[in-house]
Amino acid sequence: MSAATLTPAAATKGDTPIPLRAHLRHTGALIRRNLLWIRQDPESMFDAILFPVIFTLLFVYVFGGSIGQSLGGGQDQYVQYVVPGLMAMMGMNMAQGVGTGFNQDFNSGVMDRFRSLPIGRGSVLFAKIAVELMRMLFATVVLMIVALLVGFDITNWAGLLASVGLSALFGSALMWVFLTLGVVMKSAQSVQAMGFLVLMPLQFGSSIFAPTASMPGWLRNFTDYNPLSALADTARGLMVGGPVTHGLWVTLIWSAGLTAVMAPVAIYKFRTKS
Amino acid sequence: MGMTRIDDNPAGGRAAVTVRGLVKHYGETKALDGVDLDVREGTVMGVLGPNGAGKTTLVRILSTLITPDAGQATVAGYDVVRQPRQLRRVIGLTGQYASVDEKLPGWENLYMIGRLLDLSRKDSRTRADELLERFSLTEAAKRPASTYSGGMRRRLDLAASMIGRPAVLYLDEPTTGLDPRTRNEVWDEVKAMVGEGVTVLLTTQYMEEAEQLASELTVVDRGKVIANGGIEELKARVGGRTLRVRPVDPLQLRPLAAMLDELGITGLAATTVDPETGTLLVPILSDEQLTAVVGAVTARGITISSITTELPSLDEVFLSLTGHRAGAPQDITPAETREEVAV
Numbered sequence: 001m002s003a004a005t006l007t008p009a010a011a012t013k014g015d016t017p018i019p020l021r022a023h024l025r026h027t028g029a030l031i032r033r034n035l036l037w038i039r040q041d042p043e044s045m046f047d048a049i050l051f052p053v054i055f056t057l058l059f060v061y062v063f064g065g066s067i068g069q070s071l072g073g074g075q076d077q078y079v080q081y082v083v084p085g086l087m088a089m090m091g092m093n094m095a096q097g098v099g100t101g102f103n104q105d106f107n108s109g110v111m112d113r114f115r116s117l118p119i120g121r122g123s124v125l126f127a128k129i130a131v132e133l134m135r136m137l138f139a140t141v142v143l144m145i146v147a148l149l150v151g152f153d154i155t156n157w158a159g160l161l162a163s164v165g166l167s168a169l170f171g172s173a174l175m176w177v178f179l180t181l182g183v184v185m186k187s188a189q190s191v192q193a194m195g196f197l198v199l200m201p202l203q204f205g206s207s208i209f210a211p212t213a214s215m216p217g218w219l220r221n222f223t224d225y226n227p228l229s230a231l232a233d234t235a236r237g238l239m240v241g242g243p244v245t246h247g248l249w250v251t252l253i254w255s256a257g258l259t260a261v262m263a264p265v266a267i268y269k270f271r272t273k274s
Numbered sequence: 275m276g277m278t279r280i281d282d283n284p285a286g287g288r289a290a291v292t293v294r295g296l297v298k299h300y301g302e303t304k305a306l307d308g309v310d311l312d313v314r315e316g317t318v319m320g321v322l323g324p325n326g327a328g329k330t331t332l333v334r335i336l337s338t339l340i341t342p343d344a345g346q347a348t349v350a351g352y353d354v355v356r357q358p359r360q361l362r363r364v365i366g367l368t369g370q371y372a373s374v375d376e377k378l379p380g381w382e383n384l385y386m387i388g389r390l391l392d393l394s395r396k397d398s399r400t401r402a403d404e405l406l407e408r409f410s411l412t413e414a415a416k417r418p419a420s421t422y423s424g425g426m427r428r429r430l431d432l433a434a435s436m437i438g439r440p441a442v443l444y445l446d447e448p449t450t451g452l453d454p455r456t457r458n459e460v461w462d463e464v465k466a467m468v469g470e471g472v473t474v475l476l477t478t479q480y481m482e483e484a485e486q487l488a489s490e491l492t493v494v495d496r497g498k499v500i501a502n503g504g505i506e507e508l509k510a511r512v513g514g515r516t517l518r519v520r521p522v523d524p525l526q527l528r529p530l531a532a533m534l535d536e537l538g539i540t541g542l543a544a545t546t547v548d549p550e551t552g553t554l555l556v557p558i559l560s561d562e563q564l565t566a567v568v569g570a571v572t573a574r575g576i577t578i579s580s581i582t583t584e585l586p587s588l589d590e591v592f593l594s595l596t597g598h599r600a601g602a603p604q605d606i607t608p609a610e611t612r613e614e615v616a617v
Binding site for chain 1: 387
């Protein structure tokens with residue numbers, strides 16, 4: 001092992017750009033790292049397995065009967081209502097975890113190592129998002145298995161795939177928000193608490209779990225503008241039939257808007273964090 | 275501002291690191307307040323100073339983690355602000371802040387860094403194997419780094435920073451938080467690396483560490499360089515040593531300290547008690563003072579079980595260079611072990 005001798009005065013004044021291939025290689029190496037985390041610590045996949053199982057069972061068996069009745073049917077009818085809603089939620093729930101892991105990287109010092117290496121700073125963020133999306137797809141598969149077991153009737157496979165895609169799209173847009181929180185906040189716990197506080201009202205103040213018709217006026221104003229309602233309604237329309245166009249646009253605009261605003265913010269905060 | 279040419283260095287020899295008038299403020303705090311520094315190729319420069327002196331800020335600027343508010347710095351000819359990516363190719367960073375991924379096995383850590391440094395898959399594998407062997411970690415290669423002992427962690431840190439065969443290596447307080455035996459182990463590794471021709475910038479709070487590893491010293495305090503030069507030269511300037519006296523009866527420690535301070539026969543810093551080892555640390559400036567202290571202890575009729583002299587403590591260095599104390603009392607003794615810092 002011999003150290004490189006110093007090059008004589010650097011010939012160029014400018015900095016060299018990183019080629020695209022190198023970006024992909026770096027992102028690949030970091031994806032491998034994040035996947036190894038899961039192998040070292042399989043418990044980190046528990047939420048991806050348990051979340052769809054528990055939510056499906058809880059809502060279908062606890063609330064399913066009574067909400068189903070108000071839908072003009074029974075538990076079976078509620079299954080058809082809530083499963084697309086849960087599908088819509090999946091992207092968002094997985095998005096939440098991204099900030100926590102990111103924050104841990106900063107606090108453990110491994111981020112400083114990355115930032116002192118000649119790699120694009122975006123690689124670290126993209127690798128995180130890629131792995132979270134894989135986790136989300138895994139959770140979606142679990143959800144579909146549980147859904148089939150409780151009697152969900154898939155009528156439209158293309159619609160199902162489109163819903164998964166839409167949920168992933170909205171989820172990855174939200175990930176930029178959580179990545180920003182992960183960079184800005186001091187501890188992983190506060191990132192988690194913050195995520196919970198933000199997501200809880202958004203989840204329940206939406207049409208994910210129950211139709212909004214019986215809610216009081218002020219709440220309906222909120223749920224109608226809640227992008228999660230649009231996402232849930234669209235998923236429902238795609239998977240079991242119903243109106244799609246309006247909700248689809250709302251979801252797409254929200255996703256594009258969140259990404260356009262929060263991705264630069266996250267990258268900027270990441271670059272300038274000292 | 276033209277680029278500093280690498281062979282423009284007044285100190286002779288080619289400069290691996292050149293720093294001119296570097297300033298970094300955090301609000302009211304002047305972390306760096308106009309620092310100049312030259313590290314010649316193939317040497318070890320020790321940057322010595324207490325907590326908060328600006329050592330880590332300096333390393334973070336030189337590794338492009340933060341940008342300076344003013345001033346210039348080049349490493350291997352690359353400007354820290356204008357050529358950060360090229361600069362990152364020629365440096366290695368190890369220290370209290372830059373660390374390995376605890377959840378990954380040792381081998382995976384090194385392989386990942388190889389890939390991030392654009393080595394091929396094959397070269398990354400070879401390099402990871404080579405370095406694990408070199409730092410005696412082959413047996414722990416497959417275990418997550420979180421299961422490593424403190425010393426193994428630091429060795430893995432060192433291995434990680436050597437993957438890209440850096441021209442300049444930064445060691446930011448490499449042994450802070452290690453027990454004395456592990457510290458010696460890390461020192462041996464660093465010495466071996468220096469023998470292989472790496473240029474090293476070492477920051478430390480310990481005079482003893484600087485003495486062990488560095489050929490030249492820059493003493494910093496409150497963001498400013500307060501002295502620099504060869505180790506021997508600085509020691510001569512400070513002229514102090516620390517006398518470690520252990521009375522048989524630990525109850526005698528405090529009365530003894532009070533007596534010596536009263537007599538005024540000791541060096542600049544105050545006499546301090548180290549309750550853990552049951553010893554008294556007495557700063558002395560000359561052999562005459564040493565003799566006087568021994569005389570005073572004897573005259574008092576106190577039995578002592580050991581008496582040794584040590585290098586000037588950081589506190590002593592500071593007092594003689596600046597006229598004020600370096601920092602918290604726990605930073606006084608050079609050989610003392612601090613609690614593991616949470617990382």
